[in-house]
Amino acid sequence: xxxxxxxxxxRPPLSQRALTRALVRPGSLWSSLTVVGRTGSTNADLxxxxxxxxxxxxxxxxxxxxxxxxxxxxxxxxxxxxGLMFSVLLRPRVPPARLGWLPLLVGVAGxxxxxxxxxxxxxxxxxxxxLAGERKLAGVLAERVDSGGDAAIVVGMGLNVSxxxxxxxxxxxxxxxxxxxxxxDRDPLLRAVLRxxxxxxxxWTAAGGDADAAGLRSAYLAASATVGREVRVELPGDRVxxxxxxxVDESGCLLVRTGDGERAVSxxxxxxxxxxx
Ligand SMILES: O=C(O)CCCC[C@@H]1SC[C@@H]2NC(=O)N[C@@H]21
Numbered sequence: 001x002x003x004x005x006x007x008x009x010x011r012p013p014l015s016q017r018a019l020t021r022a023l024v025r026p027g028s029l030w031s032s033l034t035v036v037g038r039t040g041s042t043n044a045d046l047x048x049x050x051x052x053x054x055x056x057x058x059x060x061x062x063x064x065x066x067x068x069x070x071x072x073x074x075x076x077x078x079x080x081x082x083g084l085m086f087s088v089l090l091r092p093r094v095p096p097a098r099l100g101w102l103p104l105l106v107g108v109a110g111x112x113x114x115x116x117x118x119x120x121x122x123x124x125x126x127x128x129x130x131l132a133g134e135r136k137l138a139g140v141l142a143e144r145v146d147s148g149g150d151a152a153i154v155v156g157m158g159l160n161v162s163x164x165x166x167x168x169x170x171x172x173x174x175x176x177x178x179x180x181x182x183x184x185d186r187d188p189l190l191r192a193v194l195r196x197x198x199x200x201x202x203x204w205t206a207a208g209g210d211a212d213a214a215g216l217r218s219a220y221l222a223a224s225a226t227v228g229r230e231v232r233v234e235l236p237g238d239r240v241x242x243x244x245x246x247x248v249d250e251s252g253c254l255l256v257r258t259g260d261g262e263r264a265v266s267x268x269x270x271x272x273x274x275x276x277x
Contacts, residue, residue, distance in 0.1 A: 011081035011162055014061060014186055022191050023059075029198040030088075031057035038080070040067040042087035043143055043156040050089050050145040050152040061086040061190065068158065071141055072236075072269060076158045079167055082175075084138075084186050087156035088197065091149075094209025099151060100252030100266065101211045103128050103142035104220050105204055106155050109196035110138055111223045114159070117192045118181035123225035126245065126254045126270050130159070131225055134272065135174035157193065161186055211250065220248060230273040231256060233265050241265065242273070 016035040023030045032055075039045055042060045044067070049058060062085050068076035078085065092102060107128030114122050114130060114137070122130045122137060130138035138159035145152040160168070160175035162184050168175065176184050183189070200216060207213035211220070221227055226245045233241040233256060243258035253264035 012185075013063060013081060014190070016061075018187060019061075019190060023194055029057045029201060030059055030194060031055045033059040033061065035061045035063070038062060038064040038066065041065055041069050041156075042085060043069055043141055043154050046087045046089045046154040046156075047143060047145045050147045050154060053147070054089055056089060056091040058089040059086060059194065069141055069156070070139060070158075072267075076139065076141075077169055078158065078160060078163060081186075082163045082167065083161050084157065084159040084190055084193070086190065087154050088194075090153050090155060090201065091151065092153065092201075092205050092209065093150055094205060096151065097251050098209030098211070099144075099153065101204065101209065101216060102153055102252075103140050103155060104211075104248070104252050105200045105216055106140050106142070106157060106197055108216065108219050108223055109200055110140065110157055110159065110193050112196045112219075113189065113192035114138070114176070117189050118176050118179075118183050120176060120179045120181050122223075124220070124223045125272065126224065126226040126248070127252065132174050132179045135172055137174050137176065137179070159189070159193075161189065211248075211252070217248065224248075226254065226270055226272065232271040232273055234269040234271070235265065236267055241268075245270075 014035050020033045024033050039062045042062050046060050064080040070076045107124050110130055111122045125131050128140040129136050140157050142155045162177045163175035204214040204216055211217040231245045243256040246257050247255045249264055253266045256263050
């Protein structure tokens with residue numbers, strides 16, 4: 001088996017038993033919760049499980065990933081037990097045009113949980129990066145899986161928890177420890193994130209994926225660090241868009257007012273230029 005490049009195991013493990021007892025209950029969205037010591041990517045594992053017919057609400061958590069996936073073809077890595085890295089399998093019955101709100105929903109849930117448990121003031125860079133100041137604390141990757149029938153979507157989150165400054169993957173990243181969080185215990189953090197996802201997901205699916213009716217758009221805008229700012233958006237295919245971010249549409253696209261009118265962006269890397277006046 002491929003060895004981890006890290007030797008520092010001076011960090012407490014997650015408790016599958018306690019997490020399962022707290023989260024996997026009759027009537028709960030979460031149907032099973034598994035913690036593994038290591039894997040390639042929890043998103044890849046749950047995509048395989050989805051194709052094999054795994055039910056909605058399957059949760060996979062890992063202490064270490066050797067091939068963690070990020071948005072836009074990037075990677076995600078962290079020393080063992082230093083972060084929260086998990087994926088959930090969801091099968092939302094909402095119109096396909098509204099599915100773009102699901103990763104935003106998970107971002108809102110993460111931000112709420114981190115604020116409450118860790119007492120760190122986080123905001124969301126569109127679509128769903130959790131920022132402390134302008135530095136990235138967590139990211140979300142949603143991947144659609146073709147498993148026949150309803151849409152199956154695997155949503156994964158990586159949250160930097162106890163990484164020291166020298167362990168951060170890039171200078172623009174941060175961790176709860178670096179931000180002097182009130183709590184860096186991953187069990188309560190994971191419980192809070194999953195409970196927040198469940199709460200928003202129930203409201204959103206009950207509203208047929210309508211982000212306004214579910215109160216999701218207002219929650220997202222309240223947490224947004226992007227809307228109202230001047231932005232540069234690096235679009236797929238080396239194109240760049242500049243303008244002012246004005247909102248998020250019913251599909252979860254970022255609306256940007258440019259010199260040529262308003263554009264709806266469905267994918268890309270946002271760079272905050274400076275506050276809009
Ligand atoms: O900001 C990003 O680019 C998204 C990062 C998402 C990382 C998480 S870690 C758990 C899950 N499994 C993966 O392979 N990726 C996501």
